[in-house]
Amino acid sequence: MGDPYPQDKRGKITSKGGATEWIHWQPSTAQLLPRLIAGRxxxxxxxxxxxxxxxxxxxxxxxxxxxxxxxxxxxxxxxxxxxxxxxxxxxxxxxx
Structure with a gap:
């Protein structure tokens, strides 16, 4: 994932063709994401x-x-x- 924004419940990704897309997640996922990212x-x-x-x-x-x-x-x-x-x-x- 390119730029995750857990607090906004979304993330910016670059698709295989190079286009920028946004993905969205539920509040519970947004709470768990910082642990998954672990500072990376x-x-x-x-x-x-x-x-x-x-x-x-x-x-x-x-x-x-x-x-x-x-x-x-x-x-x-x-x-x-x-x-x-x-x-x-x-x-x-x-x-x-």
Missing amino acids: TRGPLFLTDRKARTGTVTLNVCPQTERARLSYRRAKEIFEESTRLLAPPLLTRGHR
Whole structure:
């Protein structure tokens, strides 16, 4: 993410084509974002646990932590695993 503004519940990003776009989030996300950013001022937002492999594209590496950008697939897996207990139980047939 280019320029996050947690207090405004939005962030400025640059899309693959180079256009500037704004993303918006809910208040609870805005409260958690500063912890996720952890004082970093640039680089990918979601990072792997390990340092990036040699030869990883510079845009995919956090210059402060040297950790690599987390893939969307892995980010989704971690998110689903972490929030599974927060979701309401699924309705089963015959029980409403």
